Amino acid sequence: xxxxxxxxxxxxxxxxxxxxCLTLMSRxxxxxxxxxxATGMFGSYVGVALSVHGxxxxxxxxxxxxxxxxxxxxxxxxxxxxxxxxxxxxTRSAVTVAVLLLLISLSFILFGNKPQxxxxxxxxxxxxxxxxxxxxxxxxxxxLAVVIAFAARLILTKTPxxxxxxxxxxxxxxxxxxxxxxxxxxxAVWGATGLISTVIIVIVAPSQxxxxxxxxxLVVPAAAAALLGGFRRLDLAVxxxxxxxxxxxxxxxxDQLSVVRxxxxxxxxxxxxxxxxxxxxxxxxx
Amino acid sequence: xxLADRGAVSRFGTPLVVAVVAVLVxxxxxxxxxxxxxxxxxxxxxxxxxxxxxxVVTGSAGMISLCQLTFGxxxxxxxxxLNVAHAPGGFLFWLLLGGxxxxxxxxxxxxxxxxxxxxxxxxxxxxxxxxxxxxxxxxQFPGTTEGVSVDRPSLVADDNAYFLLCVIxxxxxxxxxxxxxxxxxxxxxxxxxxxxxxxxAAGASVRTAKLSAFAVSATLGGISGGLxxxxxxxxxxTSFAPLQSLALYVLAIMSGAHLIDMAVFGxxxxxxxxxxxxxxxxxxxxxxxxxxxxxxxxxxxxxNLGTAIRELWxxxxxxxxxxxxxxxxxxxxxxxxxxxxxxxxxxxxxxGQVKALSGVDLAVPKGGVLGVIGPNGxxxxxxxxxxxxxxxxxxxxxxxxDRPLTGDPTQRARSGLRRTxxxxxxxxxxxxxxxxxxxxxxxxxxxxxxxxxEFFGCPPAxxxxxRVDVGARRLVEVVGHLMAKPQVLLLDEPAAGLxxxxxxxxxxxxxxxxxxxxxxxxxxxxxxxxxxxxxDTLTVLDFGEVLASGPQAEVLAxxxxxxxxLGETEML
Numbered sequence: 001x002x003x004x005x006x007x008x009x010x011x012x013x014x015x016x017x018x019x020x021c022l023t024l025m026s027r028x029x030x031x032x033x034x035x036x037x038a039t040g041m042f043g044s045y046v047g048v049a050l051s052v053h054g055x056x057x058x059x060x061x062x063x064x065x066x067x068x069x070x071x072x073x074x075x076x077x078x079x080x081x082x083x084x085x086x087x088x089x090x091t092r093s094a095v096t097v098a099v100l101l102l103l104i105s106l107s108f109i110l111f112g113n114k115p116q117x118x119x120x121x122x123x124x125x126x127x128x129x130x131x132x133x134x135x136x137x138x139x140x141x142x143x144l145a146v147v148i149a150f151a152a153r154l155i156l157t158k159t160p161x162x163x164x165x166x167x168x169x170x171x172x173x174x175x176x177x178x179x180x181x182x183x184x185x186x187x188a189v190w191g192a193t194g195l196i197s198t199v200i201i202v203i204v205a206p207s208q209x210x211x212x213x214x215x216x217x218l219v220v221p222a223a224a225a226a227l228l229g230g231f232r233r234l235d236l237a238v239x240x241x242x243x244x245x246x247x248x249x250x251x252x253x254x255d256q257l258s259v260v261r262x263x264x265x266x267x268x269x270x271x272x273x274x275x276x277x278x279x280x281x282x283x284x285x286x
Numbered sequence: 287x288x289l290a291d292r293g294a295v296s297r298f299g300t301p302l303v304v305a306v307v308a309v310l311v312x313x314x315x316x317x318x319x320x321x322x323x324x325x326x327x328x329x330x331x332x333x334x335x336x337x338x339x340x341x342v343v344t345g346s347a348g349m350i351s352l353c354q355l356t357f358g359x360x361x362x363x364x365x366x367x368l369n370v371a372h373a374p375g376g377f378l379f380w381l382l383l384g385g386x387x388x389x390x391x392x393x394x395x396x397x398x399x400x401x402x403x404x405x406x407x408x409x410x411x412x413x414x415x416x417x418x419x420x421x422x423x424x425x426q427f428p429g430t431t432e433g434v435s436v437d438r439p440s441l442v443a444d445d446n447a448y449f450l451l452c453v454i455x456x457x458x459x460x461x462x463x464x465x466x467x468x469x470x471x472x473x474x475x476x477x478x479x480x481x482x483x484x485x486x487a488a489g490a491s492v493r494t495a496k497l498s499a500f501a502v503s504a505t506l507g508g509i510s511g512g513l514x515x516x517x518x519x520x521x522x523x524t525s526f527a528p529l530q531s532l533a534l535y536v537l538a539i540m541s542g543a544h545l546i547d548m549a550v551f552g553x554x555x556x557x558x559x560x561x562x563x564x565x566x567x568x569x570x571x572x573x574x575x576x577x578x579x580x581x582x583x584x585x586x587x588x589x590n591l592g593t594a595i596r597e598l599w600x601x602x603x604x605x606x607x608x609x610x611x612x613x614x615x616x617x618x619x620x621x622x623x624x625x626x627x628x629x630x631x632x633x634x635x636x637x638g639q640v641k642a643l644s645g646v647d648l649a650v651p652k653g654g655v656l657g658v659i660g661p662n663g664x665x666x667x668x669x670x671x672x673x674x675x676x677x678x679x680x681x682x683x684x685x686x687x688d689r690p691l692t693g694d695p696t697q698r699a700r701s702g703l704r705r706t707x708x709x710x711x712x713x714x715x716x717x718x719x720x721x722x723x724x725x726x727x728x729x730x731x732x733x734x735x736x737x738x739x740e741f742f743g744c745p746p747a748x749x750x751x752x753r754v755d756v757g758a759r760r761l762v763e764v765v766g767h768l769m770a771k772p773q774v775l776l777l778d779e780p781a782a783g784l785x786x787x788x789x790x791x792x793x794x795x796x797x798x799x800x801x802x803x804x805x806x807x808x809x810x811x812x813x814x815x816x817x818x819x820x821x822d823t824l825t826v827l828d829f830g831e832v833l834a835s836g837p838q839a840e841v842l843a844x845x846x847x848x849x850x851x852l853g854e855t856e857m858l
Contacts, residue, residue, distance in 0.1 A: 032405045034412065083586035093405045094350055094539070095585045101532045102578030108571040213529055217416045223409045262420045266413035273406050274398045 001250050006132050008249015009242065010207065011221075013141025016241025017200040018222030019229075020149050021193040026231040028169045029186045030089045031080060032223070033193070035099040038216035039076070040197035042103045043069025044205055045212070048116045058119055066198045072103075073194020074187050081186050085172075100216060107212040120206040137207055141200065145241060148196060149234040165189065221245075221265040227272040244268060301464050305457050312453030316446045324445040326557055328517045331452040332510045334553035335459050336534055337543045339506030342463060344535065345544025346472065346715070347499035348479025350408035353395075353415035354534050355526040357388040357504040358511030362521035363427055364388075365512040369436045370429040377439050377516060381455070385509035392504025396497045415528040422523035435519035452513055459506055460546050466502060473724030475499050476715040484711030487674065488725040489699035489770070533574050536581030542592020544715075551592065608755045609784060611743030611791045620797065623654030623822050627806050628673075628703070628774045633682035635665075635672050635830075642668040643830045646682070650774055653800040655807045657821030657838070659814070661850060664827040666810045667708060670776050673808075674698055674705040687773055700727075704767040705776040712751055712759040719747040725766030738765045741802075742795055743788075757783035761792070768803045775799075777809040781816055793819045818842075826850070 018037055025033045033039075047065020050056045056064070076099050084092045122136040156162035167175040168182055176182045201215060208214065221244055228240030244265065251261040319327060336354050343351045361384035368380040375383075395414060429435070437443075442451040466472050474495035477485040482492045515521045534556070537543075541552030559577075560570040584590035626649035633646040643665045650656045658666055672680035675695040684691040686703055699705075712721060722735055735747050742761045745754055754762065760783050767775050780796075781789045793816040799805055811817050817824070817838075824841040826833040834844045841847060 032409065034408070079582065079586070090350070090405050090408075091585060093408065095582055097350070097352065097408065097532060098536045098539075098578045098581035098585060101529065101536055101574055101581070104529055105571045105574035105578065109569050109575070213527070217528065220409075220413045220416045224413070227409070259421050259424065262424075263417045266410075266417040269410055269413045270398045273410065277406070 001253055003132050004253035005246040005250040006129070006134065006138075008245040008247070008252070010135060010138040010141055010204065010245070011248065012242040012245020013138060013143075013145050014200055014204045014208075014218065014241070015221045015225045015245050016145035016238045017141065017148060018197060018218060019225035019237040019241045020145060020152065020234055021197050022219075022222055022226040023229055023231055023234055023237045024152055024189065025193055026089070026226070028165050028189045029077065029081070030092060030169065030172075031096060032089065032093040032231065033076075034093065034096040034219055035076060035103060035216075036096075036193065036197055037201065037218040037222065038100045038103040038212075039069050039073050039194050040199075040201035041212055041215035042072060042107055043067075043194070043198035044118075044202040044215075045107050045111050045116055047202060048118055049111060051119070052117060062121070062202055066195055066202065069198025070191045070195040073197075074191045077187055077190030081183060100219075104212050104216050111212070113211065115209065115211045116205075118202075118206040118210055121203055135207075137204060140203060142242065144200060144203075145238050149238045153234055161185070220269075221248075224265040224268040224272070227269055227276070230276055240268075297468070301461060305461055308457050308460075309454065312450050312457075315453075316450045319446060319449070321445045324449040325517070326561065327449045328445070328452050328513070329557045330550075330553045331449070331456045332514045332517065332553075333534070333556040334456055334550045335506050335510035335513070337538050337541070337549040337552050337556075338459055338463050338546065339503035339510075340535060340538035341543035341545070341549050342467075342475065342506070343499050343503035344538055345542070346467065346475040346479065347496065349496065349499065350405070350535070351411050351500070351503060352408055352528070352535055353411040353418070353531050354503070354507045355511070355528075355531040356411075356415045356418045357392060357507030358514065359418060359422060359521070359523075359526035360388040360391055360504075361385055361508030361511030362515040362526070363511075364508070365436055365515045366430070366521050367428040370432075370434050377436070381509060381512040384512040385505045388508025388511070389501045389505035392500045392507075393497055395504075396500035412528065412532075415531050419523065419526070419528050422526065426523070427521040430520050430522070436515045436521075437519070438516045448517065452517075455509065455513060456550075459509065460550075463502070463506075464546060468720075470724065470727075471495070471498050471502075473716060473720055476713040477724060479715070480713035481707075481711045483676065483695070484707065484713070486676075486695040487699055487705050487707070487711070488766070489696055489704075489727050490724070491696050529574075533577055536577050540577065540580040540584040540590050540592075542584075542590045542596075545592055545596070548592035548595070551595070606753050606755045607745035607749050607758060609743045609758045609761060609788060611784075611788050611795070613791045614794045620801065623651035625652055626650065627652040627687055628808065629685045630673060631683045631685075633669070633672055633680060633684070635668055635677055635680045641830055643672065643680075643827075646827070646830070646832055648825045648832065648835060650806050650808050651823065652806055654822045655796065655800065655809060655820050657817045657824045658808060658810045658827060659812075659817060659824060660827035660833070663829075665830040666827055667778055668830075669827065670705055670778050670808075670810065674703060674776060699770075699772075702773040703776070704770055704772040704774070706760070706763050706767060706778055706780060708778045708782065710756055710759055712754075712763050714750075714752040716751055717747070718745065718749050718751060718754065718762055721751055721762065722747070722766040722769055725763070726769035726771075728770070730769045735765075735769065738768060738803075742792070757785070757788075760784075768799065768805055771803070772805055774806045774808060777807060777811075779810055779812065781811065781813060786813075789813050789816045790819060792816070796820050 021036055022033060025031050043065045046068050047061045050064055051058045051061035080092050080095055122140055124136055125133045126136045126139045127134055156166060164180045165185055168180055168185055172182060225240035225244050226237045229236030248261050248264050251257045336358060340354050343349050364384035364387045365380045438448050442448045474485060474490045478492055478495040485492050485495060514525060537552050537556055541548050543549040543552055559573040563570050563572055628650040630648045633643055635643040660666055671677050673684055675698040686701060691698055691701060691703060723729055739747060742765055744758055744761050744765060760780055764780055781792050784792060797820050799807055821838050824838050825835040826841060826847050828850045833850055834841045834847050
């Protein structure tokens with residue numbers, strides 16, 4: 001069981017990083033981005049294509065893919081913040097559902113629907129704890145999750161940019177009237193989360209089932225993790241991702257429970273929502 | 287009588303005529319189509335039923351559902367399993383059972399959804415779709431691995447006959463949706479999509495509204511999955527993949543599937559676009575790209591295909607209807623105020639450290655109008671919220687006709703206490719008539735509704751609410767609640783949104799409400815002219831406490847009241 005849980009930590013780190021991105025998006029630009037993982041998928045697929053078919057050196061292909069993930073995200077953000085500036089989170093997020101569909105279909109058209117020949121950037125064990133091997137991927141994903149969450153927290157609480165961002169998310173119109181460059185800042189948030197999502201997917205994809213749909217659907221466990229922090233708290237989002245990954249890893253050890261394992265993110269989502277929303281009775285403030 | 291008959295004919299007759307015509311078209315197509323097109327036709331019908339379901343949950347009730355084909359998979363599963371087990375009853379019966387099973391799962395998924403709105407529900411349903419997909423690939427449908435196929439009933443064995451059967455199932459489903467939407471459930475779906483508070487204040491259960499929408503949608507999903515199984519003979523997980531559910535959701539948005547004809551139109555696109563792309567040698571995935579782009583456009587409020595097409599052939603005037611209300615010539619009759627009918631004692635509400643109300647006592651006399659006034663932030667709206675049950679943390683007692691008034695807003699509304707809102711809570715998807723019927727929780731005679739609407743200067747009953755301006759909508763809200771014949775109606779600034787000249791005319795009508803409708807009124811109002819002309823008694827709130835209470839003239843002469851209002855221009 002413990003072995004399984006530790007093996008699940010790599011996936012946990014992945015969920016945590018994506019959950020941090022989802023939380024930042026939800027807090028700062030009022031979007032639950034269903035296309036978060038799909039953006040990363042698309043960027044990393046382009047990276048693979050550039051290196052395999054385009055003959056570019058691998059490092060360059062990866063960098064270009066990651067940059068594309070960021071640009072793509074900014075583009076989506078531009079549509080959302082231009083066309084739906086005043087809309088509620090629900091409508092803004094619904095657009096990203098259409099984007100999710102769009103990106104998966106586009107990747108089928110461009111790359112076919114077979115998993116891609118990803119080159120592992122990181123391979124092999126990092127160290128061993130009590131007879132259990134911890135892979136380099138695990139170390140890097142978990143570290144990334146923690147570092148990104150900390151960095152985001154520092155930026156948001158200690159820097160002028162972070163304070164502007166928070167003002168922007170609480171009162172977008174007021175913030176804009178105060179002279180905060182709303183569009184540029186929210187584009188920056190979209191871009192940053194797009195870059196991070198692509199980086200983490202490039203790192204983890206070789207060790208995952210890496211067809212376009214599976215990678216894009218990583219948004220489901222990530223959302224489960226983000227829900228632990230109510231789409232607001234970064235630390236709980238990280239914890240949620242790690243616990244979810246370890247839980248799935250542990251359950252994977254028991255063959256009879258494999259169906260249960262599939263439903264773990266879903267059950268976590270339902271459970272957390274019912275618990276966290278138990279006091280939220282009415283929709284509008286008054 | 288004749289009018290009522292004509293109403294019933296158009297209410298039941300028109301849809302039935304359309305249904306009969308649709309069956310005839312189906313028969314015509316069956317004769318005219320060759321096998322392959324009949325097969326494609328079945329695919330259209332299957333998609334149309336699934337889209338009808340999405341039209342209910344997403345289009346009418348405003349909830350994002352991303353697992354419609356997971357419900358389809360449940361229907362397919364039940365049909366396959368019953369087929370493998372040689373269960374009695376035959377295909378159509380299994381189809382029905384499959385739909386019902388999906389409906390039950392829909393309710394189970396919907397249960398947590400009761401407290402969830404908007405985006406959370408989207409996360410839940412996408413989670414279910416992803417989990418179900420992985421699981422189905424692992425365990426496969428019953429009979430698939432053994433090669434036990436689901437055979438069509440012998441009468442409809444060939445593609446053309448099966449197509450006709452599917453068309454008939456679709457028509458039955460469409461009629462069901464049409465009549466449900468016309469009934470109280472349908473109105474509650476439209477209401478809950480717009481405002482949960484407004485729904486509860488009309489005495490309708492928010493829970494029932496959400497669960498019924500989810501259940502109906504899931505049932506339709508299940509039926510479409512069952513039909514698909516007999517079309518192919520086997521159910522495969524790929525037919526129910528999350529990607530397809532997402533595409534169907536986007537298609538429902540872009541085609542406007544809350545309209546039945548547009549659901550069918552969307553289904554035609556669903557099948558025709560990939561088919562055409564195939565013929566032109568273009569990868570079929572471009573179909574989803576097209577749907578995705580049009581979906582983004584529709585979601586971004588740039589208009590969807592369905593309404594655009596409707597506008598083309600039904601050029602309706604888009605002029606908005608407003609209030610036509612003028613002063614009365616004679617002094618309206620008044621009832622002598624009687625014993626208190628609504629009694630509030632020691633009502634207190636705190637939000638964290640803030641005391642919004644502390645120890646408020648007041649009484650609404652039977653047949654009278656009590657005005658509650660006070661400066662901004664005095665706690666007036668909090669008072670209405672607390673009395674009508676929207677603040678369960680409120681302390682103190684509320685009695686209506688000597689019986690304690692407790693429970694949630696729905697229960698309180700049903701026990702005879704109604705309220706309106708300061709903000710617009712009138713759903714725009716209905717006509718005035720349907721909305722009034724929904725709020726009244728009964729079917730008042732058309733003449734009664736027309737008279738009440740005319741009395742308040744509202745547009746005629748057949749006007750769609752999306753063409754009614756804000757001031758008129760607020761009066762329509764008042765009319766609806768009066769038609770419910772409550773004992774007491776709480777009005778939260780009902781005249782806001784009306785031009786000032788019309789306040790007095792409105793006040794004169796309000797003055798007659800107790801005599802004319804048998805309803806006692808508590809009104810919160812800023813316009814002191816209106817208050818003077820309407821209220822027998824006044825209660826003044828200041829910082830959450832009662833500053834003065836009693837007959838209008840005494841209260842308005844009270845030095846403490848004058849002091850609290852000093853600087854408020856209305857008093858000068």
